[in-house]
Each structure stands twice: as C-alpha cells, then as structure tokens.
Amino acid sequence: MKFLTFKGGTHPPEKKELAKDKAIVRMDPPQFVYVFLSNHAGAPAKPVVKEGDVVKTGQVIGEPGGFVSAYLHSPVTGVVRKIDKLYHPVQGRPMEVVVIERTDEDRWQLLEHSDWETLSREQLLEIVKKAGIVGLGGAMFPTHIKLNPPAGKTIDTFIVNGAECEPYLTVDHRLMLERAEDLVLGVKIVKKILNARKAYIGIESNKMDAYEHLKKVCADSDVEVVLLKTKYPQGAEKQLIYAITQRKVPVGGLPMDVGVVVQNVQTVIAIKEAVVDRKPLIERALTITGEAINNPMNVVARIGTTIQQLVDIAGGMKEDAEKLIMGGPMTGIAVNRLDIPILKGTSGVTVLAHEKEPIKKPCIRCTKCVVSCPMGLQPYLLYLLGNKKKYDQAVEEGLMACIECGVCAYVCPSKIDHVRVIKLTKRVYQALRGGKK
Amino acid sequence: MKLIQSDAPHIRTKDSVRSIMLDVLLALAPAVAVATFFFGWYALFLCLFGAIVGELIEWFIVRVLRGQKDFSFDFSAAVTGLLLAMNLPPTAPWWLLLIGLLVALGVAKHAFGGIGQNIFNPALVGRIFLLISFPTLMTRWVSPVRGFAKSVWDAMTSATALGILKNSGFSAAIQRFSYTDLFFGNVGGCIGETSAFVLLLGFIYLLIRKRVNPVIPATYIGTVLAFASIMYLVNAEKFGTPLFHILSGGLFLGALFMATDMVTSPMTIKGQAVFGIGCGVVTMIIRLFAGYPEGVSLAIVLMNALVPLIDRAFKPKIFGEVKV
Ligand code: SF4
Ligand code: SF4
Numbered sequence: 001m002k003f004l005t006f007k008g009g010t011h012p013p014e015k016k017e018l019a020k021d022k023a024i025v026r027m028d029p030p031q032f033v034y035v036f037l038s039n040h041a042g043a044p045a046k047p048v049v050k051e052g053d054v055v056k057t058g059q060v061i062g063e064p065g066g067f068v069s070a071y072l073h074s075p076v077t078g079v080v081r082k083i084d085k086l087y088h089p090v091q092g093r094p095m096e097v098v099v100i101e102r103t104d105e106d107r108w109q110l111l112e113h114s115d116w117e118t119l120s121r122e123q124l125l126e127i128v129k130k131a132g133i134v135g136l137g138g139a140m141f142p143t144h145i146k147l148n149p150p151a152g153k154t155i156d157t158f159i160v161n162g163a164e165c166e167p168y169l170t171v172d173h174r175l176m177l178e179r180a181e182d183l184v185l186g187v188k189i190v191k192k193i194l195n196a197r198k199a200y201i202g203i204e205s206n207k208m209d210a211y212e213h214l215k216k217v218c219a220d221s222d223v224e225v226v227l228l229k230t231k232y233p234q235g236a237e238k239q240l241i242y243a244i245t246q247r248k249v250p251v252g253g254l255p256m257d258v259g260v261v262v263q264n265v266q267t268v269i270a271i272k273e274a275v276v277d278r279k280p281l282i283e284r285a286l287t288i289t290g291e292a293i294n295n296p297m298n299v300v301a302r303i304g305t306t307i308q309q310l311v312d313i314a315g316g317m318k319e320d321a322e323k324l325i326m327g328g329p330m331t332g333i334a335v336n337r338l339d340i341p342i343l344k345g346t347s348g349v350t351v352l353a354h355e356k357e358p359i360k361k362p363c364i365r366c367t368k369c370v371v372s373c374p375m376g377l378q379p380y381l382l383y384l385l386g387n388k389k390k391y392d393q394a395v396e397e398g399l400m401a402c403i404e405c406g407v408c409a410y411v412c413p414s415k416i417d418h419v420r421v422i423k424l425t426k427r428v429y430q431a432l433r434g435g436k437k
Numbered sequence: 438m439k440l441i442q443s444d445a446p447h448i449r450t451k452d453s454v455r456s457i458m459l460d461v462l463l464a465l466a467p468a469v470a471v472a473t474f475f476f477g478w479y480a481l482f483l484c485l486f487g488a489i490v491g492e493l494i495e496w497f498i499v500r501v502l503r504g505q506k507d508f509s510f511d512f513s514a515a516v517t518g519l520l521l522a523m524n525l526p527p528t529a530p531w532w533l534l535l536i537g538l539l540v541a542l543g544v545a546k547h548a549f550g551g552i553g554q555n556i557f558n559p560a561l562v563g564r565i566f567l568l569i570s571f572p573t574l575m576t577r578w579v580s581p582v583r584g585f586a587k588s589v590w591d592a593m594t595s596a597t598a599l600g601i602l603k604n605s606g607f608s609a610a611i612q613r614f615s616y617t618d619l620f621f622g623n624v625g626g627c628i629g630e631t632s633a634f635v636l637l638l639g640f641i642y643l644l645i646r647k648r649v650n651p652v653i654p655a656t657y658i659g660t661v662l663a664f665a666s667i668m669y670l671v672n673a674e675k676f677g678t679p680l681f682h683i684l685s686g687g688l689f690l691g692a693l694f695m696a697t698d699m700v701t702s703p704m705t706i707k708g709q710a711v712f713g714i715g716c717g718v719v720t721m722i723i724r725l726f727a728g729y730p731e732g733v734s735l736a737i738v739l740m741n742a743l744v745p746l747i748d749r750a751f752k753p754k755i756f757g758e759v760k761v
Contacts, residue, residue: 248756322441333445334440334443335440337440364454365701366457378705397752401758410450411450412450413450
C-alpha cells in the first residue's frame with residue numbers, strides 16, 4: 001500500500017491506545033462557563049451582552065472585533081454573571097472572559113436560513129461566519145476568511161486534515177469513525193463554497209479503521225480518502241498538502257497560493273452542523289488523555305468548560321501528574337492551573353506523569369535536527385543566532401519559515417530548546433521591525 | 438501534586454549524548470578485541486587506559502578546574518581516549534598515551550570550550566602531536582603475535598604495509614601481506630586500525646542504531662578507491678592497487694570512526710559528501726606524494742578546518758523556497 005508523506009519529521013511514541021477506543025461521550029453542560037472574547041486568531045470579539053443579561057444557548061454574545069475575528073455564542077442557557085479577566089492560555093496573560101451561569105435546560109437560538117442546497121456560496125459563507133466557526137485543529141483561524149480567498153486566487157483542491165499526528169490525541173480519529181456521514185456532507189458543502197474540483201480526506205496509517213470506514217462511506221461520492229504515512233508532523237498544513245498533491249506552498253505563502261484549502265476534520269463537521277442543523281459553534285469534541293489521568297476519554301464539552309471539570313469527568317489526575325497540557329505534547333501549552341476554560345481550538349487535555357529532568361548538553365552537531373526539520377531549516381543554527389541576538393541573520397536562515405512543530409527539540413540528544421528560542425526570536429524580530437517603519 | 442509550566446515540546450527523545458557515546462564505544466569493542474588477539478593484553482590495557490583516564494581528565498577539567506557543578510559523565514572523553522589509544526602502535530608506553538590524552542582533551546577539546554565547541558577531532562590532534570614530538574616511539578611497529586596472552590615485546594619489529602609500499606614498492610608489500618591479512622587485521626600497524634572487517638561490523642551497528650549516516654565513509658573510501666584506481670593505471674608498482682589502499686593503514690578507522698565525528702564534520706548531507714571527498718583526495722596525495730606513508734589523520738584534521746566554510750556553502754533547501 002502506498003503511504004503519502006513529506007521529507008523530514010520524526011516518530012514520537014504515539015500513545016493513541018490510551019483513548020482511541022473510547023467512544024465520544026457528551027458532557028452535561030457545566031453550571032458555569034467562561035467564554036474568552038479572544039476565542040480565535042485575530043482581534044477579540046466585541047461583547048454584545050452585559051451583566052445580568054439572560055441568554056439562550058447559541059445566542060450571539062460577541063461580534064467580530066475586526067476583519068480577522070469571529071462571532072461568539074453563549075454555550076448555555078442562563079444569565080451573564082460578569083465580564084471578568086482570566087489568564088488566557090494562548091496569549092499568556094489575563095484577557096476578558098464572559099462568565100455565564102447556566103440556569104435552565106438548553107433553549108436554543110438557532111441560525112436562521114433556508115435549506116442549504118438552495119443557497120449561494122456567499123450565503124453559505126455568511127452562515128459559516130455567523131456560526132462563529134474557526135479552525136478547530138488548534139489554530140483557531142476564522143474559517144469564513146479561509147474559505148473565501150481573495151479575487152484572483154482559485155482553489156481547485158480541498159483537503160480534510162484527518163492526520164491527527166499529535167501524539168496522544170484521538171478525537172479526530174473518533175469523529176471520523178462516529179461521524180463519517182456528517183464529515184462527508186460537510187466536505188460537500190465546503191466544496192461548493194470553494195468551487196473546488198477535488199476533495200481529499202488524508203488519514204495517517206495508524207488509523208486504518210477510520211480509513212476503511214471513510215472509504216466505504218465515500219464509495220459513491222467524489223471524495224478521495226488517502227492514506228498518509230504515520231509521521232510527525234504529517235498534519236502540518238504545508239506537509240499535508242505536499243504529501244497529497246506534491247505542491248509546495250512557497251515560503252511566506254499560504255495554501256491558497258497553490259490552489260489548496262485545508263480544514264481539520266472537526267471544523268468540517270462544525271460547518272455541516274451550522275449549515276444543515278443551523279447550530280452555531282458552542283461545543284467541541286476533545287480528548288482527555290495522558291498517563292497521569294485516571295480514565296482517558298473523548299468528550300464533547302461546551303466551549304468555556306474549565307479544565308477542572310474535564311479532569312473531574314475523566315476520573316481525576318494521578319498522584320504523579322506533573323504537566324497538564326492544553327492540546328498535545330508536541331505543540332500544546334502547559335498550564336499550571338485548572339480554572340482555565342477550553343477554547344474553540346482546544347483539541348485535548350494531556351496530563352503527563354513526572355519524568356526525570358533530562359540532562360542538557362551543548363549542541364554536539366549530530367545533525368538530527370537538520371535532517372528532521374520538515375521545513376528544511378537548520379534549527380541548531382537558528383538557536384545559535386537567536387541566542388546571540390543576530391535577528392537579521394536568523395531571518396536570512398529561514399527563521400520565519402519555522403512552523404514551530406517541535407521536531408527539532410524532540411529529536412535533540414542534547415535537549416536543546418530550539419522552539420522556545422525560535423519563538424522568542426521571531427517575536428523580538430517582529431517587534432523591532434515593526435518599530436523601525 | 439504540582440503542575441509545572443514549560444515550553445513545547447513536552448516530550449523528548451530518550452536518546453542522549455551519553456547513549457550515543459555508549460553506542461560508539463560498543464561499536465569499537467570488536468576492534469579492541471581483535472587488537473587484543475593480534476597484539477596481546479597490553480593493547481587491551483592501552484585501550485582501557487585511554488577510555489578511563491580520558492574520562493577522568495575530562496572530569497578534572499570540567500568539575501575541578503572549571504568548577505562546573507552539574508558535570509555528568511557523557512563518555513565523549515572516553516570515546517576520544519579510546520580512539521587515541523587505537524591510533525597508537527601496540528608498543529607505545531602508557532605515558533605516551535597520557536601525554537596524548539592531555540593534549541587531546543586539554544588543548545583540542547577544552548581550550549576550545551568543551552564538548553561540541555572544538556573544531557578539530559581531539560583524538561587526531563593528540564595523535565599528530567605525538568607523531569611530531571615522539572616520531573620513533575610512534576612508528577615502532579611490530580608483527581602481530583596472534584594469541585591473547587602473548588607479549589608484544591617479543592614480537593618482531595616490522596614495517597606497515599603502506600611503509601613497505603612507499604620504500605620498496607607494491608610487489609614487496611603484497612608479498613609480505615595478503616589481502617586477506619589486510620582485511621582481517623593480521624598486519625602490523627596501529628592498535629585499532631588493522632582489521633577493516635571488525636571496524637566495518639562496528640560501523641554497521643551504528644548504522645542500525647541510526648547514530649550515524651554512511652555519507653562520509655562512503656564518499657571518503659569511494660574517493661580513495663577512485664584516486665588509487667587512476668594511479669594504479671599510471672604506475673601499478675609504484676602506487677599499488679586500489680584494494681591495497683583501501684585495506685591498508687588507518688583508512689577504515691579514520692573513515693568510519695574519526696571523519697564521522699559529529700562535532701567536527703559538516704551538518705548537511707551535501708556538506709558531508711564534500712568533506713568525505715576532500716578527506717579522500719588529501720589522504721591519497723599524502724600517501725603517494727608526501728614524505729609520510731600514511732595520510733588519514735592529517736587529511737581529516739585538514740578537512741576539519743574547512744567545516745565552517747563547508748557549512749556555510751552547503752545549506753539544506755528550505756521547504757517551498759522559491760529560487761530568485
Ligand atoms: S525549526 Fe521549526 S519547523 Fe524546523 S523542526 Fe524546529 S520547530 Fe519544526
Ligand atoms: S539535534 Fe541538538 S545536538 Fe544535534 S545538531 Fe541539532 S541542536 Fe545539535
């Protein structure tokens with residue numbers, strides 16, 4: 001069998017067995033939800049509710065605060081208690097959060113539109129926007145923008161990212177097994193929006209059951225299900241596009257520059273739910289997993305559910321829990337408090353057990369990071385230049401092309417923190433350059 | 438239970454500098470065993486002395502002289518020490534090795550900043566220093582004694598294969614040592630270089646463990662082969678056969694274990710190929726046209742000096758980079 005793939009990458013332990021056979025269960029809505037106004041990439045939403053307002057499930061509570069921004073809806077039926085500040089895991093600082101107390105069973109405020117098959121692509125796009133859909137794989141980029149390339153760019157290929165290459169996480173795997181029909185319908189809708197000729201669903205070879213299943217479901221559609229080599233970061237956008245279409249997204253460019261749009265499995269299902277079932281995005285499926293959680297599982301939780309509630313439903317943490325990661329272990333964000341709510345882009349909560357601190361050494365020039373970098377960079381050099389504050393030189397060496405996948409730091413025998421330094425260097429460079437002009 | 442915050446990635450490979458170095462030591466073990474068989478217990482003593490004292494010297498420099506508290510044994514100094522011992526004649530006195538170790542670790546490695554910072558392969562710097570300072574002791578070759586317990590001091594002195602080639606021509610050399618002798622190590626020479634066969638076994642182990650890639654050895658040995666083939670056509674008696682050149686002297690030890698030293702070789706596949714070819718060309722020029730019969734050490738050290746240039750000239754292609 002042919003496995004599609006890219007150059008470079010690595011094989012961290014998959015650890016999917018912890019949760020891959022656990023069917024997704026629906027969590028009861030919690031009594032309190034905490035919805036960040038910044039629940040997407042770009043400008044935070046502008047709140048349109050105030051303390052004391054009664055809200056229905058799915059009612060708009062925030063409107064886009066800029067071009068790159070998204071609608072925000074109440075995940076429960078209840079009362080807005082206050083607009084507070086809370087530590088935002090992605091921004092790394094306190095940000096505004098809408099606190100809603102649930103007072104009743106769900107009373108829905110659904111989106112209003114007619115049967116989707118009669119709608120134009122503009123009308124469909126508007127629904128995606130109104131539903132507050134963002135990239136649920138983790139990037140949280142507003143989907144209506146991604147599905148609406150500027151004039152002059154034609155999209156001929158749509159790719160559903162079912163690689164789920166992050167170790168531990170299994171939620172996309174479960175969704176592909178349990179909601180294949182919804183996924184395929186979603187693909188149809190997106191194809192119509194993009195006016196794309198071709199659609200693929202790419203799945204890593206460690207999810208053969210999902211591949212077989214989707215193959216069956218897609219048998220008499222024009223969606224092609226393709227098998228990808230199990231290798232990290234197979235699900236990174238550029239690597240995925242290359243594996244499936246052999247097209248290389250230019251440095252500094254976007255997938256649409258090569259006529260491709262990629263969406264994560266769950267995002268496509270969310271589009272189907274918005275367009276067909278008229279449901280705005282108020283919940284998501286995610287994996288609660290890791291060696292240090294008692295009952296690893298996959299759940300559907302309302303946006304704004306706190307990590308504490310997720311940890312509780314999964315049977316609590318074990319004694320030796322040491323790291324709690326929002327997302328997976330390669331790119332996720334470690335947090336040290338449990339009162340943080342999940343965002344639209346939170347694909348999992350991974351709790352890792354205590355491990356002996358690895359011994360750090362200087363770079364021994366083993367070349368592992370260079371041969372493994374999926375972007376063809378020289379991570380050891382970027383690390384060196386970043387530490388020496390040689391920002392311009394780092395940029396010349398391709399700093400900005402780094403996708404922050406973590407492969408370099410993972411493979412390094414000297415346990416060098418390339419990614420930390422690279423992220424910092426990027427930020428400083430951007431700040432300096434921004435100041436100059 | 439206390440949760441810690443840290444940067445992604447949150448998982449790391451189990452590989453470490455120590456595990457890499459242990460694998461290199463393991464890969465060299467068969468060559469040490471064969472050396473013990475051909476040259477007696479004293480060869481084994483020198484190898485162990487090199488590895489153990491090497492590690493102690495490093496500990497002394499880092500922990501005592503530099504006062505670095507978090508020193509941990511990573512066995513990189515043991516690899517250097519062992520390689521240096523393997524690059525000595527089987528009759529070398531222990532104090533000669535000690536001097537070599539001090540130069541290798543003190544000057545070539547730690548004066549440059551310690552692990553990862555040195556430009557030249559420390560073991561080779563040690564060897565070259567000894568070769569220049571103690572030329573007689575460093576070229577006191579003996580015939581193999583065969584049999585573990587025999588004493589190397591009873592052995593007959595003997596020239597190396599490359600030495601005979603240089604002084605008496607190819608017919609004399611190949612009469613003295615057959616290709617089989619050369620391949621399995623039944624010849625006079627440095628402790629660790631005699632058997633191409635066991636060195637190759639060790640290297641295959643490193644390949645299987647994905648510790649090294651074969652680019653440098655392949656290009657290095659390939660270049661020697663090509664160079665020697667041409668010279669063979671020019672004058673077979675004077676320059677010898679290609680096979681003779683590959684199997685004699687320190688080529689296998691150098692190409693498989695010294696030129697591949699991570700710290701002192703290039704970072705990209707293309708760069709490594711250039712490095713290997715360079716090593717091959719320089720080795721043959723020294724062997725055939727310079728005063729020394731053997732050129733592996735000098736060739737590698739010379740190419741070490743060019744690594745920063747090679748690294749700058751041969752960069753990997755950035756994914757999606759558009760040619761301008
Ligand atoms: S340099 Fe960037 S793109 Fe390359 S491996 Fe490291 S994190 Fe990934
Ligand atoms: S993986 Fe680590 S030790 Fe190896 S070259 Fe890269 S930075 Fe250096």
